[in-house]
Amino acid sequence: MKKVFYKILIVSIVSIIFIYGFSGSYSISNTDNISYVTALGIDLSDDKSSLQVTFEFMDTSSFFTSGDSSNTPPIINTIAATSISSAINLLNVYVEKNINLSHCKVFVFSQELAKKGISSELTELMNNPQVRPTSNLIISKCSAREYVQNSTSSLEKILTKYYDIFPKGSRSTGYTANITIGNFYNNLLTKSSGNLAILGNLNELYPSESNSSQNSSSSESSDSSGSMMSSSSGKNSSSSSSEEKNTDEDNKKAKKKQAEKGTISVKNLIAGDSNIVGDRGTENIGLAVFNNGKYVGELNAMDTLCHLLIQEDVISFLLTIDNPEIYEHYIDVTLKENISPHISIDISNENPIININIDLTGRIALIKNSTTVPEENNIDLDKISNAVNFSLKNEILEYLNKTKNTFNCDVDNFYRDAKRKFKTIDEYQKYDWINKYKNCDFNVNVNSLIHLGIIDS
Amino acid sequence: MKKFSNKEAIFIIVNLCSNISILIADQIIVDSCYSSSILNSIFISILALVITTIICILYKKFVGINLLDIAEFIGGKFLKFIIGIFFLIYVMFSMAVLLCKLTNCLQIVYYSMTDIIYILLSFILATGFICRLSNNAFSKSNLIVTSVSLIAIFLVFIANTNNYIYNNIFPILGNGINSTIIDGATNLFTFGGIVYLYFLPPKLNNPKDSFKVSISGILIFSIFLVISVTTITLMFNPKLVKGQLFPIYTSIKYIDFGTFFERLDSVFLLIRVMNLGSFLGVSMSLCMEILKNILSVTDDKPLIYPLLLLLLSICISLEKISKFDILENNLFKIIFFSIVISLGIFILILGNIKKIFVKNKVYR
């Protein structure tokens, strides 16, 4: 019995020692002591020397009863600090729990900050073991705080699900891309290439809170260190009847604006050029272009589509082309890539030649003609196919020349294919691809096979 | 002495190599060879197979005895003692380095408010308990744990296919032939399991199977080395690899199947913890056996206590040396090549020569 007693005693003592030893980590990582950030927005402060970091928290109380958070707006706090880590540190003082970034779905940087360069902020984020490399990176043309505040999910009841889904939906449109912070950072370390991020902006036609910050309950407080913190609730606050009237008026205004805007061609569509009226606070169309960690320009919807075609990152997309037979009429074609685009680089000349071959198949979605009654048409598929090829080729060439001339960076990562031509890294570095790219020539070849739509076939 | 089955012996070798590879060596290979890491890993695998073959050929004349017995045959108990101490140093050093590496990683990621000594103590206590179990428990459990670990690495390789940039293997020679082949040969330290080959023959049910077992173990590990190096090379920029805790762990953070299967890195750490526990158990049993051999004691169970204390003290002193991360790469390589490769093969060659000499003398 004595032996058993001693054994139990030793086991108890060892357990107590370990419980004591790990209690520190338990106390800070326990669910009771943590609050999770779902979106992080980083702006440049007014004095341009520090950052304004916006934290979005979900109000979890609504999850308990029905899992429905549609009526409960997220909680948004903004704090000014010199870096993201110090912002988190400061916010831990104000907020009752420890901030944790392991469920942060999006990181939003303002365009202003992006122009200055975001390499150090990204390095800081990637050094944080809590940050998911699969979180999306968004550059907002408005301020990051406005973007985060106005992010709404009308079809998704839970905002975090919206953050998960919207970048992945881009594979069927081609107007934006699923760019993650991990891939961005991976490319950032390569001096040979440019970088892309999702481009976002407020929906102009949506009655946003950016203009009505006095409507929401806000409080500002300052502490002795001069950091300012403001908090507000999100967009979908419960409204009274007077606010309902305001919303109706806002809708009318929005519709009027939409009418004034007219139809915007897809070619030039970019985040902020909204022509949608409805419960859409923000929109994400196009991509932001970076060179060495600094924002240098943006790609519109068509440019983005061309980029995704070259990267084989789009499942299917809709293309509108002019009807080759009837003037001022158009044809909508649904296309998808058959096989990976074949990219070959010829470095035998002084200037490299980049050959791109893209193979597509498609179906006709719509042939717009002047009569209201559908007629039997002898549809010349070859002509349509040629028209698609020609249109796409021009768009891709225009896009590639833009990257070369305007952005001066290899956004499509052709350097990876160029590396095949060299045996060692030294040889490749001597070749100096970055500078050679500025003078390279492109040969784009698009082959498409068009079929009739389901009804006509 | 309890014997191992062939399968257990193979997986012991694989375990010893895979821990070094995942925690330290993969990073060093990719950092030094850049795009030619895969070539380098294939090259060092071939080199390891050649060295294994040489060791097995040199062992042919000594069936059923280990390196310490051969050292005793050459130079008596004194040489046996010296050789034993050298190998003990290597095994303890490798245990300490890997233990420090994983405990550092755990502390940074999950246990930032916990003093590292508690994490070290957890491993050391577990090792102590396991080495006290009878019936070669460590070798049987090692079979299960190593299999799970290898399956995990394979799954990581498969799950990350969406994230691979296949052109990362170009330029094919990386930093040049010098870096890939000549300097790259130093990456052979990944195959730390070769140390077990010197002590394997008496432990097998049939000592003549040692060649088969050794080659199988090295071959299986080579496949997984190539897989893990490929994963890292195809996923990351080499500059990104340098600063990471250990790259395979980071690569798991990128795995994303819908919104359900994500952030499985803690599950990987669970498997790593089990695997390191198994590694410590195997290595500690090897240390106990070396010590038992050189001190000529009958029961090796009490030897566990001083060895564990020694391991704990080495780990604590390594933690205090902040620049050790830089030193460990070179020091590990130096110790491996000097003790495991040079000294081991040298003793075997001397043993063979003496055996021929003795045979001729007897014949005359």
Place this chain on the structure above:
Amino acid sequence: MDLKLIFKYVPTGEYNFSIPVSKINSSEQNKNSQSKKNIYTSIEQNSKYMKSEYNQIINSDIVFRDFYITAKNVEYKSLLIYIDGMVDTDLINNYVLKPLMLKNTNNTFDSNIQEYNNKLSVKKIKNVNLSDYIYTNLIPQNAVTKEEYFEDAISGINSGNCVLFVDSLNISFDIDVKGFKQRGVEQPQNENIIKGPQEAFVENIRTNTSLLRRIVNNQNLIIENLSVGRINKTKCAVCYMQNITNSDLVAEAKFRLNNLDVDTIISSGQLEQLIQDDTQTGIPQLLSTERPDKCVNGLMQGRIVILLNGNPYALIAPAVITDFLSSPEDSNLNPVFANFLRFIRILALIITLLLPGIYIAVSSFHQEILPTELLFSIFASKESVPFPIIFELLIMEIAFELIREGGLRSPSAIGSTLGIIGALILGEAAVSANIVIPFLIIVVAITGLASFAIPDFSFGFHLRMYRFIFILLGFTSGFLGIGLGIYFYISLICSLKSFGVNYTSTLFSEYSPIGLKYFVPPFWKQEHRSTFLSPKKEDSQNKISMKWR
């Protein structure tokens, strides 16, 4: 006049009884004498001895029947001893007393009687041994043995036989006249299967051995009788197939059983604790079953079955880990279904052992694994609960164990009430009272269900115990503790041995991937017996067993 006495009875003095503490001494009283006493030739001495042994003055059910046997025209005083209630009185009357007491021609011995001897007819010698004569001619009973020692005679009486002492003979006759009431062969209470035999062992060892004999139907089935326990000398049978089972295994089993220095062994559980290799870990190393078909399967594989009188549970040795996760149903089902069930049981093992520990580790340290929506749902429900996670979990686990134990012990009449209370406690009420979160109820319920899916009771029990260790490890250090705990548990399992066989033999086969032997191939492919038992006969089937194909 004491007023208290009017309303109630008050005893005069305080009644105080306590058993005095006796010091453990090694005096002669504690030592049982090992030497056996021979039976006397004098009937008086035998009678005196037996009466003192059985305390005949105070023992009410021991019957001493004196009478005279006539043999060789000589009357011999005899004594029949038996225990009332354990014997069949008709058998005694008609087949023991009647032939012995009533004068018939058999009782007179005539030297002219000839004995048949193959080819020659030989005159019987005049002086015939009385004991042989009584044994061969006078007791028309099928099971009669001669006993030389009092100990054996007493053992026979205690087991329900009657013993005959005859004056001038220094032996006694142990006559089998058992007739005590016992339970009939019924359905198994705790090992139900759908497709298969529905017979179970009973308390009587002879009935149990007869069940085995019927199924085995082979003369090579050896059933060796031993007795265990110094005082109650419980009958124990070691059963094995002579042409299959490894002889060393049989010898080891008998060695262990014959070297048990205990006073009493009543249940097979006690016997199991005494003969198994490891008693510290709590992990069972012998299979305990009430099914004869499971025992016969074991016998045919080369295992040993140990039956204990008075207990309907047989022990099968050796047992490896896969045996505890197998059910007799597996051999009766299509192998696909059987393997599916085996896979489910592995899941059940993992869930029973690890789910609460993993839950607490994930909640405390590794919340990033959980999908965001689930995490927020847990968060939200946790807000109003004042207790830490470990406390909630322990409350629910202990409540579940209480309900389980209560369900076993409660009379059937209130069993349903217990179910209602259990559902109320573990269900809505606990959540509504903000004692626990709903997710935790699901975790505990799934763990409980999984523990019921483990076929072997002892194995399931040890998993239930070990899960508390994993809860503590998960709470202390998250996946670090769980990982080290899993590794240690696997090592513990691998270190065990059961009657010389490694506990994990079937997981590690030389020629197949790890763990594959756990899954059963189709019956026609099960050609070889398991090598870990080293059976004498390795093949159980021909390569082509379906010759009709």
